[in-house]
Amino acid sequence: MRIFFLLLFFLISFIATAQKTFWASKVVAFSSEYSDAKTTKENRAIQALGKPSKLPQVGISACAWQPLTQNNTQEEFLIVSFDTLMPIQQVAIAENYGQGSIVRVEAFDEFDNLKTLWINRSAPSNEIGKMLNLVLSKPTPYKVRSIKIVLNTTRTKGWTQIDAIGISQATTPIRAVVNVAKNLPAAVLKENLGSNINSAYREIAPVISPDGKTLYYTRWEHPENLGKDKNQDIWYSELQNDRKWSMARPMAAPINNTEHNAICAISPDGKTILLNNVYLKDGSMLKGVSMSTKNDRGWDFPKALAIKNFNNKSDYAEYSFSPNGRVLILTGQFRETNGGKDIYLSFQQPDGTWSEPVNAGKVINTAEDEGTPFIAADGKTLYFSTRGLSGYGSSDIFVTRRLDDTWLKWSEPENLGAGINTPEWDGYFSVSALGDYAYYSSQENSIGDEDIFKFKVPESIKPETVIQLTGGVFNYVDKKLIDAKIKVQSLTDADTVCVTFDPQTGDYKLMLPAKKTYSISASKKGFMPFSEILDFSKENNFKEIKKNIFLLPIEAGQxxxxNSVFFEQSKFDILPNSYPELDRIVVVMKENPTMEIMLEGHTDNQGDWNANLTLSKQRVEEVKKYLADKGVDMKRIQTQGYGSTRPVASNNSEEKRKFNRRVEFMIVKN
Known part of the structure; x- marks a missing residue:
């Protein structure tokens, strides 16, 4: 029986290997490759590695190998190897441009002997490009180490390009396919937002506010734009009670000026916007990115983000930022480019500056231009546009997911499908935190050169669910609004969000990925810090949660x-997730050196009465010891344990009993 299962396992493994396509993984040698002063890795021999980047479309691509010259009377060649050593029965060559230039295909065996597989004796066809499938009558009697393609570029007019080279043991012709996201509907209803948003002019780059109620976008050469050249200005529209968009209006100065203005992203609370270019006081612009914050008087003058070694060689750039405001996603051509404009990452430093842009990697960047990045409210789902991956038009929209906290590992990009992407240029994808509707720019069926459309987001390409946390900060005594700093820390990973609450600009608003547990804290000088645990680990759907925070003024008797001090079950050992709140108390006591406090311990009524009394005393003594170890004089800390004698809720259910298990803090002297 064991032998049978082993044989079955090897048979399944053999079938899987036989059916698999192995794409070239390494360049061994080549006769020449295209390069000029304006290119980096475009059309180099390495562009023939991996899966097809252009096919099933055909045409010129920077993501294909191109010999240095056209109509070379000498033969050109490319030799590539694979992550396998096996007999083969098929070679597939993606001829994306100049189809018919291949005159010979050869193979090197495991001993580097050269074997001829195919000689082209046919005249070139009139096709621009295609997948050339060489299916052998039987598997090679030797294991293939590498494949050599020989070209005669005089056989066709213009350039010759090779997109990819694959081998297989299968006889079914290898095809190039678009990596489409799973379970997309056959048709997607795309709605033109109409004349309140779109015009006979060009509307691009929509940015929907996280709450889905304000739409910002860029409008080109409209008569109401500023400046004699009417360059590009930022416009916005608000969602009305009838679910229709208001007539769009241009943003006022200083956001719009006589130069090119464009909005890139907006913070979860809608109070900070990211703007293309650096604004100078004289009205001129420089390359870069700026940030403007909304106050009770409107939007302030945009301030430049200081990005280390910002030297973008491309004339264009786009930007987005993570929901926590600490990661900048940008496009441009910096060091380590894969060719053309790539997606890069810059991280906010402790001093408020930004790190040198780091390339996001070959999984999402190609030799073609990548652009229009948009990071969703979950901080994981990234949408962007490129023509460097197989698609349906001149530029398609793709989705990829962040795989870890480095921001440098991403899932293989998935095309949003022919129901969303068109034969024309598509980009500038934006989706609200609710994840219901997406907004993007397209030329298909547009009123003008380019319009803003929306569609209901298919489930498989939606961002992960988020929770919208909103509210205000109040003085616990008089219940009046006060300004404060708010920090939300994930207890599941390293994600942290910090915001400053200003009563003049309305409630704070945070978008937090669901299925996690968080600690929320608030602080203000002259008040005791606040903290509480928020458990969203069982939340599967978008939800808006109102969370008002009350800060206790430092006054005797308060x-x-x-809420965020925890102990092991039935023990007095402080759990590590209690440290942040206790550390905040240490800071306050050091800032107020005359303040004295009383720590009171309480339990529920479960178990032995005397044991509970002892446990409550032990727990507050442990808190006192922690504070003392951090530098607080023990003489300033009194303790008292009350066991189960002072409940604040019923003990009839666990849901209510948990409120009775607590440590209270009273200011004895300030």
């Missing part, structure tokens, strides 16, 4: 519960 009392508060330490």
């Amino acid at each position: 009392r508060m519960t330490l």
Whole structure:
């Protein structure tokens, strides 16, 4: 029986290997490759590696190998190897341009002997490009180490390009396919947003606010744009109660000026916007990116982000930023480019500056231009446009997911499908935190040169679910709004969000990925810090949660519960997730050196009465010890354990009993 299963396993493995296509993984040698002063890795021999980047479309591509010259009377060749050593029965060559130039295909065996597989004795066809499938009558009697393609570029007019080279043991012709996202509907209803948004002019780059209620976009050469050249200005529209968009209006100065203005992204609370270019006081612009914050008087003058070694060789750039505001996603041509304009990442430093842009990697960047990045409210799902991956038009929209906290590992990009992408240029994808509708720019069926459209987002390309947390910060005593700093820390990973609450600009608003547990804290000088645990680990759907925060003024007699201090079950050992709140108390006591406090311990009524009393005393003594170890004089800390004698809720259910298990903090002297 064991032998049978082993044989079955090897048979399944053999069938899987026989059916698999192995694409070239290494360049061994080549006769020449295209290069000029304006290119980096475009059309180099390495562009023939991996899966097809152009096919099933045909035409010129920077993601294909191109010999240095056209109509070379000498033969050109390319030799590539694979991540396998096996007999083969098929070679597939993606001829994306100059089809018919291949005159010979040869193979090197495992001992580097050269074997001829095919000689082209036919005249070139009139096809621009195609997948050349060489299916052998039987598998090679030797294992193939590498493949050599020989070209006679005089056989066709213009350039010759090779997109990819694959081998297989299968006889079914290898085809180039578009990597389409799974389970997309056959048709997607795309709605032109109409004349309140679109015009006879060009509308691009929509940015929907996270709450889905304000749409910003860029409009070209409209008569109401500023400046004599009417360059490009930022316009916006608001969603009305009838679910229709208001007539769009241009943003006022200083956001719009006589130069080219464009919005790139907006923060979860809608109070900070990212703008293309650096604004100078004289009205001129420089390359870069700026940030403007909304206050009670409107949008302030955009401030440039200081990005280390920002030297973009491309004339164009786009930007997006993570929901926590600490990661900048940008496009441009910096060091380590894969060719053309790539997606890069810059990280905010402790001093507020930004790190040198780091290339996001070959999984999402190609030798063609990548652009229009948009990171969703979940901080993981990235949408962008490129023509460097197989698609349906001159530029398609793709989705990829961040795989770890480095921001440098991404899933293989998936095309949003022919129902969304068109034969024309598509890009500037934006989706609200709710994840219901997406907005993007397209030329297909547009009123003018380019319009803004929306469609209902198919489930498989939606961002992960987020929770919208909103509210205000109040003085616990008089219930009046106060400004404060708010910090939300994930207890699941390293993600942290910090915002400053200003009562003049409305509630704070945070977008937090669901299925996690968070600690929320707030602080203001003269008040005791606040913290609480928010458990969203079981939330599967978008939800708006109102969370008002009350800060206790540092005054004798004031009392508060330490909501984020935890102990091991039935023990007095402090759990590590309690440290942040206790550390905040240390800071306050050091800032107020005359303040004295009382720590009171409480339990529920489960178990032995005396044991609970002892446990409550032990727990507050442990908190006192922690504070003392951090530099607080023990003489300033009194303790008292009350066991189960002072409940604040019923003990009839676990849901209510948990409120009775607590440590309270009272200011004895300030």
